[in-house]
Amino acid sequence: MTTLLDPTNERRVSTMERVGRPESLRGLTVGLLDISKARGDVFLDRLEERLSELGADVRRFKKPTFTKPAPVDLRHEIATQCQVVIEALAD
Amino acid sequence: MNATGSAAPMLPDGLVIVVKRECETCRMTAPVLEELRRGPLPVTIYTQDDPSFPAGLSPIHDHDLAISWHHDIETVPTVIRVDNGHEVARTVGWSRAEWENVTGITGLGTELPVMRPGCGSMSVDPDLVDALRVRFGGSALAARRVEVAAAEDEFEAMFDRGWTDGLPVIPPTEARVMRMLTGTSRAPDDVVAVVPPDLVEVTVEKIAINAVMAGCKPEYLPWVIAAVEAVCNDTFNIHGVLATTMPVGPVIVCSGPGTRAIGMNSGMNVFGQGNRANLTIGRAVQLVVRNIGGGRPGEVDRATHGNPGKISFCFAEDDAHSPWTSLAESRGAAKGSDALTVFPGEGPRCVVDQLARDPESLCNTFAACLRTLHNPKSILAFDAILVVGPEHARVFAEAGWNREKVVEEITARLQIPGSELVRGANGIAEGIPAHLKDAVLPKFRPGGLLLVYAGGGAGLFSAIIGGWANGDVGSQPVTKEVTR
Numbered sequence: 001m002t003t004l005l006d007p008t009n010e011r012r013v014s015t016m017e018r019v020g021r022p023e024s025l026r027g028l029t030v031g032l033l034d035i036s037k038a039r040g041d042v043f044l045d046r047l048e049e050r051l052s053e054l055g056a057d058v059r060r061f062k063k064p065t066f067t068k069p070a071p072v073d074l075r076h077e078i079a080t081q082c083q084v085v086i087e088a089l090a091d
Numbered sequence: 092m093n094a095t096g097s098a099a100p101m102l103p104d105g106l107v108i109v110v111k112r113e114c115e116t117c118r119m120t121a122p123v124l125e126e127l128r129r130g131p132l133p134v135t136i137y138t139q140d141d142p143s144f145p146a147g148l149s150p151i152h153d154h155d156l157a158i159s160w161h162h163d164i165e166t167v168p169t170v171i172r173v174d175n176g177h178e179v180a181r182t183v184g185w186s187r188a189e190w191e192n193v194t195g196i197t198g199l200g201t202e203l204p205v206m207r208p209g210c211g212s213m214s215v216d217p218d219l220v221d222a223l224r225v226r227f228g229g230s231a232l233a234a235r236r237v238e239v240a241a242a243e244d245e246f247e248a249m250f251d252r253g254w255t256d257g258l259p260v261i262p263p264t265e266a267r268v269m270r271m272l273t274g275t276s277r278a279p280d281d282v283v284a285v286v287p288p289d290l291v292e293v294t295v296e297k298i299a300i301n302a303v304m305a306g307c308k309p310e311y312l313p314w315v316i317a318a319v320e321a322v323c324n325d326t327f328n329i330h331g332v333l334a335t336t337m338p339v340g341p342v343i344v345c346s347g348p349g350t351r352a353i354g355m356n357s358g359m360n361v362f363g364q365g366n367r368a369n370l371t372i373g374r375a376v377q378l379v380v381r382n383i384g385g386g387r388p389g390e391v392d393r394a395t396h397g398n399p400g401k402i403s404f405c406f407a408e409d410d411a412h413s414p415w416t417s418l419a420e421s422r423g424a425a426k427g428s429d430a431l432t433v434f435p436g437e438g439p440r441c442v443v444d445q446l447a448r449d450p451e452s453l454c455n456t457f458a459a460c461l462r463t464l465h466n467p468k469s470i471l472a473f474d475a476i477l478v479v480g481p482e483h484a485r486v487f488a489e490a491g492w493n494r495e496k497v498v499e500e501i502t503a504r505l506q507i508p509g510s511e512l513v514r515g516a517n518g519i520a521e522g523i524p525a526h527l528k529d530a531v532l533p534k535f536r537p538g539g540l541l542l543v544y545a546g547g548g549a550g551l552f553s554a555i556i557g558g559w560a561n562g563d564v565g566s567q568p569v570t571k572e573v574t575r
Contacts, residue, residue, distance in 0.1 A: 006237050
């Protein structure tokens with residue numbers, strides 16, 4: 001038998017229950033997170049139009065750069081203001 | 092060596108002498124030990140090999156070498172004087188004057204030669220030292236122990252657990268990891284960095300484990316630690332370098348006399364196979380990102396093509412022969428210090444110019460080749476390293492051009508009319524917005540072209556290593572000094 005030392009972070013991943021899918025978006029606050037990639041705003045503008053037609057209250061958020069994770073303050077802001085969030089990666 | 096781990100056993104007051112029968116000097120001095128026994132101080136004799144040696148002096152067998160290990164016995168015989176539990180004097184080998192000085196007794200061993208060197212202690216025997224390090228220091232290691240069954244192939248087991256980069260890794264046993272840790276003065280539980288993408292703290296111990304797996308020697312460890320520190324921060328942004336669809340990884344350029352001390356290659360085949368230090372330092376850094384940070388291809392790593400350098404891309408610049416200051420010095424490292432620079436880079440491409448004999452012509456070639464980087468119409472967004480080979484660098488050296496002059500001349504040749512860059516120009520849809528057609532724009536941002544001197548002595552070649560999204564939105568090169 002050989003004993004090895006674990007090279008990993010030995011992290012225990014905690015699982016969280018996903019919020020149930022809403023029946024309708026009417027009256028809900030939907031956050032759109034722009035990750036700051038070129039022309040992502042064009043796509044999100046159209047998405048905002050469509051979601052507003054469905055009765056959603058759309059709020060727009062933007063990461064400072066697509067190369068880094070969203071800052072913790074921004075994530076908190078989205079979590080406290082929105083019931084639904086759409087984050088899209090463009091490439 | 093024994094700063095961590097099990098507590099050191101106390102030495103008894105008086106004189107403590109550590110010997111082994113195999114040592115001729117120990118056998119020669121056995122009569123002197125009898126003389127000491129007749130003296131005023133209590134004498135305790137520890138024997139490392141033969142429990143009955145020296146005969147008639149009731150030695151204590153240091154059977155597990157705990158006394159020898161914990162009291163740093165490197166040579167036998169060693170004579171230590173202990174007062175109130177504290178060592179106050181020590182001598183090794185046989186020297187009448189030294190023994191008389193330590194014991195306070197004169198006229199010792201008058202029939203012996205004045206001096207004779209001792210022998211190596213068993214506690215520093217290369218065949219035993221790894222096991223001893225585990226026996227007395229292993230408890231200092233915090234990592235989870237993973238047992239591999241006797242019938243299981245340990246190399247396959249490590250593949251199965253997802254610990255490797257696709258190549259076999261060295262099994263990180265306690266003995267190997269403890270040996271690796273001798274390469275640094277930092278404590279195993281010292282936190283070095285927070286590693287993206289999982290943002291997990293990495294300790295010196297965990298880096299050492301991954302360095303073992305990569306194939307590093309202990310003397311490489313400080314370079315691995317410095318490189319992990321250099322990439323795991325918001326400036327270098329290893330998260331983005333890992334996650335991008337572009338084919339980049341951390342390129343590690345090492346500078347300073349320490350690169351030669353650990354046998355790094357800065358010459359022939361500098362980016363290629365065959366040099367253990369170059370290959371394993373870079374590999375260890377990537378294994379840390381994978382195993383600690385959780386950055387794996389197909390998961391957070393979304394590279395469209397990647398590049399073979401994502402296994403390891405690490406090399407030394409030949410600063411001992413460079414006509415210029417080292418890259419690290421040009422970026423603020425102290426002159427003559429050991430330092431490394433991390434750069435988010437793709438694979439190298441070759442620049443061929445066999446006819447250049449004057450610096451202007453050579454700069455024209457460099458500029459023309461650099462112009463095509465990523466796209467001939469791409470400007471400002473990406474940095475680059477130009478690795479100038481010795482035969483090309485000689486042209487600049489003979490003309491008296493320093494690093495700054497070379498960069499300035501290349502930069503001057505890369506001021507590009509907007510009309511060549513706008514979308515649609517030259518039948519290429521890619522490009523900059525049309526309203527910039529009358530502007531003149533540089534290929535590189537200020538500081539975006541880095542020069543390195545490296546490569547074999549024959550060949551009128553240089554190399555370009557293209558970068559990734561630069562500046563605050565992407566990644567900046569980071570230079571870090573290397574300390575043991």
